Amino acid sequence: MSTILKIINLTKRYNDETLALEGINLEVSRGEFISVIGPSGAGKSTLLRCINRLIEPTSGEVIFLGQHVEKANKAELRKIRAQIGMIFQHYNLVPRLSVLENVLHGRLGYMSSIKGLFSLYSEEEKEEAIEWLRKVGLEKEIFKRADELSGGQKQRVGICRAMMQKPKLILADEPIASLDPKSAEVVMETIYHNCIELGIACLVNLHQVEIAKKYSTRIIGIKSGKLVFDDTPDKLTDEMSRFIYEGKESEMYQHQ
């Protein structure tokens, strides 16, 4: 299996004091579906954002497809980000634009400022975007405004946007934390099946252990900025989960 992402001794310090991440080492291979579990505030979001440098890591190395992300200049970073899809807890769609436009935003990383500014997407890209929307069951909403959709539908638009990037890796930050259980299941299924089908490696932040166990090929546990568990789902004992969520046990099951 080829390595997609390698993280070496990653540390993130806020304001020279609070340690958000401390010496994280991680290797992600093609086709892996990894859940990152841990209580709120453990550093899950920081970890994901350090990978594509939405947050600048303090020290350590992040190597994506053999390229050092932390040393990349602006142009290189854009190219790296273009190949890493991201899915957000609050969907982060542009509310006033159509669903289709939001999905096409996934192509901006491959376009110049000017081309993107005038929305010069190719017809093939548009067809592909429509195809993705059809695939996730949103064929009737293509020309609706993004803010007219329900939460579950918005998240599926978010997935399509990420897929339009033709990513090698997807980072999903609490993709179902704002959804009801039924929509949450649809969204998890959509992310899981498409990633597996296309061989896209995926890192998903979750706080519900049950869902992590159901979908992952591997689970990572983070507790106060440290990696405390890294193994297959069947190795995650109740005892281990309780250790990871020590003091915040209620979060393990809660659906926000």
Place this chain on the structure above:
Amino acid sequence: MAVSQHSVKGSRREKISIGHKRTQRQQRIFFFSVLILFIFSIVMIDIDGSAIAKGMERLPVILASLTQISFEHFLEMLAGMVTTVVIAFLAVLFSFVISFFLAFLVANNTTPNRYLGLGLRYAVMIIRSVPTPIWVLIAVASIGFGPMAGIIGLMFPTSSFLIKAFSAQIEEEGTEVIEAIRSVGGTWIHVVFKGLLPTILTGMIATLGVRFEIDVHESVVLGMVGAGGIGYLLQSYIQYYDFANLTLGILIVFVTMFLLELSLNRIRALLRTQSS
């Protein structure tokens, strides 16, 4: 009082105060400060009662002379009014072009460089602290009397107003969409035009409407300091006690402002229904 009666069952004690102590203290401090400032101000400007009384006596005469009206300069004044509105319109339009980009450089969530943003923010504050007529006088001094001086003079306060208003609107959008566009590899231009602009454009247009209204007001007054337009005419009528023409001038300004406000309100209502 009702409260104290309820609480005293049997034994008589002191009255229960029902207010929030800190709020009451703040209000008292505020009241006394205003009182002291008021006394200081009265002493400072040395109000002369007899002058006010004499002026009051003259007021009916002035008002009476304002009842005469002359249409002699009607076309000239109409042209002056149009010039005044045009000055305001161009000032807002040019300022919009300048402030649009600067606002994105100033706003916390979109500034490419924190220090650049902060520096611009202070520059805007300094420009705002200088009153508009002074900007116009500076413009008049450098390029001479006329509408162009009015436009340039108005552009300083208008741009700083717009930058402040726009950057606040940009900051209200938070970081969510910005993160999304950056995460797909989008450029700063993509973040601004594809991520934020679609959402904040209607708000920006509404702000432009508000500022246009203010600028027409300002533009009337600024004519009096040399920016051209109807203000210049009004100024000369007042100077020569030409009340018949002044009355028509005031009437023209009133009708224009009234129509302007009506139409801007309509546009605002339209924008609101469109944005929901």
